[in-house]
Amino acid sequence: MTHYSAWALLRNALGGHKHWDRAWRDPEPRKSYDVIIIGGGGHGLATAYYLAKNHGIKNIAVLEKGYIGSGNAGRNTTIVRSNYMMQDNTAFYEHSMSLWRGMSQELNYNVMFSPRGYLYVTMSPSGHDAQIRRANIMRLNGIRADILSREDVMKEAPYLDFSDEARFPIYGAMLQPDAGTARHDAVVWAYARAANALGVDIIQNCEVRDFEWSGERITGVHTSRGTISAGKVGMAVAGNTSPLAQKAGLQLPIDSHVLQAYVTESIKPIVNHVVVWSASYFYFSQSDKGGLVFGGHIDRYNSYAQRGNLANVSEVSQALVSAMPSAARLRVLRHWGGIMDMTPDGSPIITKTQVDGLYLNTGWCYGGFKATPASGWCFAHTIANDAPHAYNAGFTLERFSQGRYIDEAGTGPYNHLQ
Amino acid sequence: MLRIACPYCGTRDHEEFSYFGDATQAYPDLGVENHDAWVSTVYTRPNPRGIHSEFWQHTLGCRRWLVVKRHTVTHDIESVVPAAQRSVA
Numbered sequence: 001m002t003h004y005s006a007w008a009l010l011r012n013a014l015g016g017h018k019h020w021d022r023a024w025r026d027p028e029p030r031k032s033y034d035v036i037i038i039g040g041g042g043h044g045l046a047t048a049y050y051l052a053k054n055h056g057i058k059n060i061a062v063l064e065k066g067y068i069g070s071g072n073a074g075r076n077t078t079i080v081r082s083n084y085m086m087q088d089n090t091a092f093y094e095h096s097m098s099l100w101r102g103m104s105q106e107l108n109y110n111v112m113f114s115p116r117g118y119l120y121v122t123m124s125p126s127g128h129d130a131q132i133r134r135a136n137i138m139r140l141n142g143i144r145a146d147i148l149s150r151e152d153v154m155k156e157a158p159y160l161d162f163s164d165e166a167r168f169p170i171y172g173a174m175l176q177p178d179a180g181t182a183r184h185d186a187v188v189w190a191y192a193r194a195a196n197a198l199g200v201d202i203i204q205n206c207e208v209r210d211f212e213w214s215g216e217r218i219t220g221v222h223t224s225r226g227t228i229s230a231g232k233v234g235m236a237v238a239g240n241t242s243p244l245a246q247k248a249g250l251q252l253p254i255d256s257h258v259l260q261a262y263v264t265e266s267i268k269p270i271v272n273h274v275v276v277w278s279a280s281y282f283y284f285s286q287s288d289k290g291g292l293v294f295g296g297h298i299d300r301y302n303s304y305a306q307r308g309n310l311a312n313v314s315e316v317s318q319a320l321v322s323a324m325p326s327a328a329r330l331r332v333l334r335h336w337g338g339i340m341d342m343t344p345d346g347s348p349i350i351t352k353t354q355v356d357g358l359y360l361n362t363g364w365c366y367g368g369f370k371a372t373p374a375s376g377w378c379f380a381h382t383i384a385n386d387a388p389h390a391y392n393a394g395f396t397l398e399r400f401s402q403g404r405y406i407d408e409a410g411t412g413p414y415n416h417l418q
Numbered sequence: 419m420l421r422i423a424c425p426y427c428g429t430r431d432h433e434e435f436s437y438f439g440d441a442t443q444a445y446p447d448l449g450v451e452n453h454d455a456w457v458s459t460v461y462t463r464p465n466p467r468g469i470h471s472e473f474w475q476h477t478l479g480c481r482r483w484l485v486v487k488r489h490t491v492t493h494d495i496e497s498v499v500p501a502a503q504r505s506v507a
Contacts, residue, residue: 242465253461255439256490301420301437304467304490309419311433344461401457413460416439 001197004108023189024196029203029228033061035383036221036230038208038244040064041073042184043361043368044236045191045202046376047383049107052198054377055384060200061230062192063223065207072238073188075306075338076369077261077283077295079274081118081179082143085134086406088394089347090141095391096374097143097178103373109190111182112288118179119148119157119273121323122171127278131174138176148173159270159324167322168279181274181285187372210247217356218248234359234383236375239304239339241362248355252362253400255342255415257298259366260308262316262335264327266290275323282319292327294320298340298366300416308337340366345399346418347406350379350392359383360397365418420488423498426480438473440464441485441504469496471504 002008002021012020035051037044040062051057064070080100082093104111122128128147135145153173154162160170192202203225212220212227220229237244239256271286284294296316299308313335321328343349343363348371353360361379364371378392388395394406400413411417420432440463446455464470470490475483483501488494 240467242463243467251458251462252465253463255463255465256467301432301488302439302465302470302472302490303493305493309432311419311431400461401453414439415463416437 001193023193024202027201027203029061029063029206029223029225030201032220032229033201034059034231035234036060036228036232037062037234037236038221039236039238040068040192040202040204041071041236041238042188042191042372043364043375043379044234045188045195046372047234047236047361047379048200048376049191049195049198050377050380051384052195052200055380057384058199060195061228062195062200062202063206063208063221063228064202064204065224067204068192068202069185069188072338072340072368074185075261075336076184077285077293078181078184078287078369079118079179079283079285080113080182080370081176081274082370083118083120083134083138083145083174083176083179084408085137086347086408088406089408090138090143092374092378092391092395093371094141094143095377096371099373099377100182103182103187103190107190107194109186109193111186111190113180113182115178115180116285117273118176118276119153120174120276121153121160121278122173123168123279124171128172131172135174144176144178146175146177148175157271157273157275159326160275161323161325168277175273179274184369191376208244211358218358230357232357232359232383234361234379236361236379238341238362238364238368241341241360245360248353248358250353250355250360252397253344253415254362255302256304257300257340257342257416258303258305258308258337259295259298259340260312260316260335260337261293261295262313262332263287263291263293264330265333267292267330277319277323279322280315280319282316282323284320284323291333292320292330298342298416304339306337306339308335340364342415342418344413344415344418345405345407346409346411348375348395349397350375350382350395351388351397352382352386353397420493420495422474422484422486422495424476424479424482424484425498425500426482427476430476430479432474434476434478435474435484436477438475441471441473441501467491473501
């Protein structure tokens with residue numbers, strides 16, 4: 001496999017870019033693997049990569065029903081952050097941040113990680129106090145966080161609405177300076193390529209339809225490309241978790257909801273941070289191509305359709321204009337929907353299940369992208385050792401019956417409110 | 419936009435309604451102390467890819483609670499009944 005470098009770029013430029021190797025092989029599925037990961041999204045591919053790299057397991061397949069990058073890996077708003085308060089989340093997401101920082105070098109792929117800062121704009125003294133509390137907890141955990149006054153915000157983001165007519169006057173902000181964005185497609189391609197280089201078979205257009213059993217143990221999967229046996233099976237299928245887990249006899253606390261995201265036509269660089277507009281939970285940033293990338297809440301009713309409704313389009317567009325009036329005449333180029341696996345407490349699940357041979361990675365709500373490296377890292381550890389790492393020890397299925405919620409938002413057991 | 423046929427107010431945009439999720443779980447009697455029964459009621463979700471039975475409240479209309487049967491891929495609505503008249507699985 002070609003090592004990507006300035007020299008490789010130059011050599012291939014001189015050859016008219018006709019001789020680049022495939023980024024990853026396109027193998028036929030073998031009869032049997034030590035570990036099968038269902039789901040070729042960022043989390044599944046990262047899991048395969050860390051299984052091979054950290055745990056020395058070589059005989060691995062990742063099964064993807066579509067193509068790499070066709071699911072939520074290509075349907076997010078690319079935000080990377082770790083502004084969490086609950087202990088389990090804080091340690092996990094900060095571990096993720098540390099993996100993001102070295103990702104381009106480690107995977108030999110430019111994922112364009114850009115720690116441009118995450119600016120959470122507050123609208124009221126009480127909202128601001130909540131962010132001060134959050135910032136203090138982050139600092140106690142060694143995560144940088146700054147509290148900004150209205151005047152500070154005006155210097156950082158002068159394009160926001162500071163006028164007297166503002167519907168939601170800006171009070172202040174919390175800034176996580178080390179947070180930012182990364183190029184989502186590059187992340188999933190980078191993990192696919194790096195996993196492939198370690199011998200992982202990435203099998204696309206291979207939909208898992210059911211499980212193969214030997215007594216009480218899962219020993220393989222039935223797919224659209226035949227039956228494949230496996231020592232262990234890991235699921236990382238996001239919004240499709242419930243129907244697949246039900247085939248393994250698991251009833252989960254997951255609801256699937258659609259989350260929409262949007263991108264406008266390109267404009268000159270103006271938005272330097274990821275900005276969160278707390279008046280309506282609305283977030284936006286500017287891509288390197290110049291488009292404003294933005295999103296809001298889920299559509300708030302169960303959905304498996306990868307498209308959303310216009311009520312939400314209207315709501316987030318209004319939020320954009322209330323935050324940044326100069327965006328009013330921008331045209332939206334594209335919008336899309338991805339299916340989120342919502343849990344009752346808003347936190348994920350990375351665990352060995354009660355079914356022998358089956359491991360579960362789900363419940364990312366709408367924060368899965370930033371978790372990609374740590375999710376794969378922890379899921380690989382869990383699969384290889386049959387036990388969680390300290391970073392994901394709290395992300396169990398049993399926490400709901402045990403009352404050990406990791407309820408960052410504190411909204412009660414309502415998946416659609418997380 | 420979903421259009422929900424409220425039995426009291428007629429067909430309205432879903433923005434008038436509040437969503438409250440799965441409507442298939444039967445609550446145990448209040449005296450029941452079986453932990454698993456309550457865990458199942460509060461947390462287990464069928465989350466089907468297909469017809470989903472779900473609570474909506476007509477918050478900006480008659481404020482009545484309804485149970486809507488809706489397909490989670492096509493969003494076609496099969497039926498809308500007052501919550502008190504629903505049949506629990």
